[in-house]
Amino acid sequence: MTIPRKIGVLTFHRCINYGSYWQARCLIEGLRGMGHEAVLLDHYSPAINRREWRCALDPLLPTKSSVFDRLQYAVKTRRFLNALEALPRSARFELDDPSSLGRWDLVIVGSDEVWNGRHPWYGGHALFYGHGVQAVRLVAYAASFGSQSASDYLPSALVEGLRTFSCISVRDANSVAIAANVLGQRPETVFDPCLLFPPLLGRPQSSAEDPYIAVYGHGFSAGFAQAIRDFAHATGHRLVSIGYRNSWTHEQFLQADPGDFARVLASATAVVTNFFHGCVFALINKKPFACETSSYRANKVTDLLALLSADAHLITERSNYAQVQSLLQTPLEPEISGRLHSLRARSQRFLERALEP
Template identity: 50%
Template sequence: MAKLGVLTFHRCINYGSFWQAHCLVQGLRSLGAKPVVLDHRSDRVSRAEWRCALQPLLPARTTRPDMSLYASKIRKFVNAFASFPLSAAFALDEPVALDDCDLVVVGSDEVWNFRHPWYGGVPLFYGEGISAKKIVSYAATFGSHPAANGLESYWADKLRKFHAISVRDENSKTIIERALGREATLVLDPCLQFPETLATWPAVTHDRPYVAVYGHSFPSWFQQGVRRWTASRSLRLVSIGYRNEWADEQWLDGGPYEFAGFIAGADAVATNFFHGCVFALLNAKPFACVLSDYRSNKVRDLARLVGAQRHVLSRKTPSAGYEAILGDVPDPAIADRLAELRSHSWNYLIDVLD
C-alpha cells in the first residue's frame, strides 16, 4: 500500500486546526489509506503559537488567573496531539524526512495564506523539499490573502508541480485558476466531509440551556444583538476558549474534545470563526456569524457554498433578524447542499488516492 503523508498545521492551539487534521486522517483511513501526519517542528513557530495561546486578546493583556486557564487549555491540546499517527519529526525548514512518502496530501487549513502570522510563506506547504511520487492538496486555502492580490510566479511555479489541487473556498479557487491556468476542485472542509468522526463525542451537559460563543473581538453591535435575543429566551451565553466579557460564563480551558461536545450541546452558536460556523452546520444548530478582517474570505465563501448567507449578520441586521436565524434550525436545503458537496469531495479523494 502507498505511503501517505498529511501535511497541515497539526500542532496549532486552535479547535478548528485540530479537528480538520483529525477528521482528514480518519476520513482517509475510512477510504482504506494508512496516513501519517508529517511532523514538522520549529522553535520559532512553537514560541509564536504558545505566545498567542497565552495572550490571545492582545493588545489587552491576559490576567494571571486567565493565564493559568489558557495554560490548561494548551496542555489539553498537547495531549490530544498524541492521538495523531505521526511521522518521524523533522525541521520545518529542512524537510529531509519526506522521501518515504508515495503520496503527500497538503491541507486542510490556511497552508497557503501569506498573511498567516507564523506559517505564512513557508515553502514546504507549496511542495518545496517534498520528493513524493505525487503531491495533491485537499481543502487548502489562501485564507485572508485576497484573489485581487494574485499569486507571484515564484509560488505559482511550485504549485504547478501538484498532481491535483482542491480548495475549500471560491477565493482560493480563483487564485489558483488565474495564476496556474488550471481548475481547482472545490471541496468541503474535512470536518464537514467526515462528520462521522465527530459523532462519537457526546454533547456536553449543562445546568441551564446555553448559546455557545466561539471567537473573540466581536463588534459591540453584534454583542448587543445576541444578548438581547438570549435575554428574551432566558438563555445563557457561554464563551469557550477565549474570554468574552459580554458572555455570562467563560470556559477558557476547554480542550478540543470538549469543544466538540460543547457545540453539540448548545441551543445556538454565536461566532466570528470559520469553524464556529462549521461545527454549527455539523450539528444543525442555529447560528449567527459576523465577519472579521482576518476570516472574512473563508467565512463568506463557506456561507455562499452551502447556502447559509443569511446567517452572516451585519450592523444593519434588525433585532427580528436575530430571532429569525437564532430561533430556528437552519434551512433543510443546507443539509441537502452538504450532501451534494460530500459526494463531490468524495469523488475527488477517490481519484487522487487511486
C-alpha cells in the same frame, strides 16, 4: 478494491486552534477509514512554536489577558499538545529541512490556510507549496489562501511549486481565483475535512434542562454582543464562551481542549460565532447559528455559507435584533442539508480520484 497507500498529510496541525486540530484529525481518520496508512507529517520549528504559544497565552491582543486568564490558556495549551500527541504522526522533522522525511506514495497538502502569504508565521513557507517533499504524487485537498488577496504578489518559486501538484482542490472562491490566475486552470472546490468526515463523539448531551448558547470567537462588535445578550435574557439561555474570554457572556470555558470544544457545540441550543469552524460545527450538528463577519476570516466564512446557500446566517452592521433572534431559534433550512449532502459527495469523489495510483 482500495489499494492501501502510504499517505502523509501536511497542514498546520501544531496551531493551538480548534479548527486546525479538527480538520487535521478528521482528514487523517477519514483516510484511515478508507483503508490507507495516513499520518500527519510532523514538521517542527522552535521559533514558530514560541510564537504560537505566546499567542495561545494572550490570544486577544492588543487587549492583554489577566494573569488568571493566562493560567487558563496555559491549561488549554497543554491539553492541545496532549491531544496532538495522540494523533498518528510521522517522525518529527525540521520545518526548514524536510530531507529526513523520506519518500511517500502520496502527500496531501491542505485543509487549512496553507497558502496564505499573510499568515503571521507560516505565511509563504515553501514546504507547503511542495518544495522539499518527496512523494510519488502531491495533492492539495481543501487548501486555502485565506485572507490573501488575488492582487497580492506570489513569488515565482512558489508558483512553480504549485505546478508540481498532480491535482488541486480548494475550499473557497478566493482561493479558486488565485489558483486559476497563477496556474491557468480552475481548481475544484471541496469541503473542509470536518464536513466531509464529521467527528464521531457519541450522542450529545441534551441542554433542555439547562439550555445554553455556545459562543465561539472573539472581537465581536458591541451591537452584536448586546443583541445576543438580549436574546439570551429573553429566552432563559446561558451564554458559554468556549476557548476565548468574551466578557459579555455568562460563563467562560477558557481551558477547553478540542474534545470539549466539539462536545460543547454539539450539546448547545444554538451557536454564535465569527470563526469559520464555528459555522462548520454548527452545520455538522444541525444547530441554529449566527455568524458575524470579520475582515480576516471574511473569505472563508462568506464563501462557505454562499456555497451552501446559507448567507442569511451572516450578520453585518446592517442586521437587527429581529434577524439575530430568528436565526438562533429557527432550525436550519432543509435546503442546507440537501446542499451538504451533494457537496459532501462531490468532495468524496475528488478525494477518491486523487488517491488513485
